[in-house]
Amino acid sequence: MFSGEFIVYFNEYVGDFDLILTMNSGQTSQPPWKMDDNNYYEIILIDNIDVLVKISQEKLNDPLIVKYFSKEEFNVEKLRTKLFYIFDLDYNINEVYDFLEENSQLSDVYEFNRGLRLFKSQFPFECIISSICSANNSIKRWTKSLYDIRRFCGRSVVFGKDTYYVFPREEVFINMSLDELKNCGVGYRNKYMLNSTEKIRDSIDFHENIFKLSYKKAYNEIIKLEGVGPKVADCILLYGYNKHEAYPVDVWINRITTYLYFKNQKVSNGKISSFAHETFGMYAGYIQLYLFNYARLSGLMSKLKEI
DNA sequence: ACCCAGGGTTGGC
């Protein structure tokens, strides 16, 4: 067993970070990591080696304690880099805070979101399936389906008495039948998932290409997948490919954006989307995340529900 | 037992 621990102090990333807030903010990249005793744990792949990671943080900006366990030796620095990617810790989030401060409509948003960061997927493919699954679904059922998919066809990794499941790769996922997927509770989305997986598997360097493309070009590609409309496409680009300009517009974001900027009007998702790109630019992704969370925590959401 | 909504997308007009 190769194991150890390292600590990330708040001065090693720029701006704030709150692990618990981030884990529980309902981002559709992946279901929340398993948790006990304030430890969140997940299998992270480093150079194809399974690494069990247990990560904890008492509260905002407290040291991040990262414990790792593996059957073979791996490059610990790469694990650190990957965790920084997943929680977007390389990003200077103060830029977002400054933007919020400069815009009076957004002045209340900061206090509910301090330390909230993107929660990105280690595998873009998992984010794609996960986002397709989120469409017209409930959070509860969405979570269960993704755990079921992992248990059904994900690779099992055993550490001591615990078994963990890694989200399947395209080549494995594609072997699931429509009925098997339906048994995971994904419903009619089963055919979208298989069809999209086939497209991804059959194109060369699909993920690398999307990463390289500009937001707009990437959007035009990703929306070609089945089961991927405007909202899901933006989720995939934001949480799966780190495109900060994406502004996923669901019913809530429509209501909230309308409430803040288009009072008493009926605004289409397309119009909300182009408004967000013009107004928020590179901060659109964070503002979407923050507005959703703000609405949830501030009571605005239940207020908007009644309209 | 019945009804309904749920972080949308698709296909048809």
Place this chain on the structure above:
DNA sequence: GCCAACCCTGGG
């Protein structure tokens, strides 16, 4: 552009 249908689980 608008609108119904789409599976199915959890909650009224």
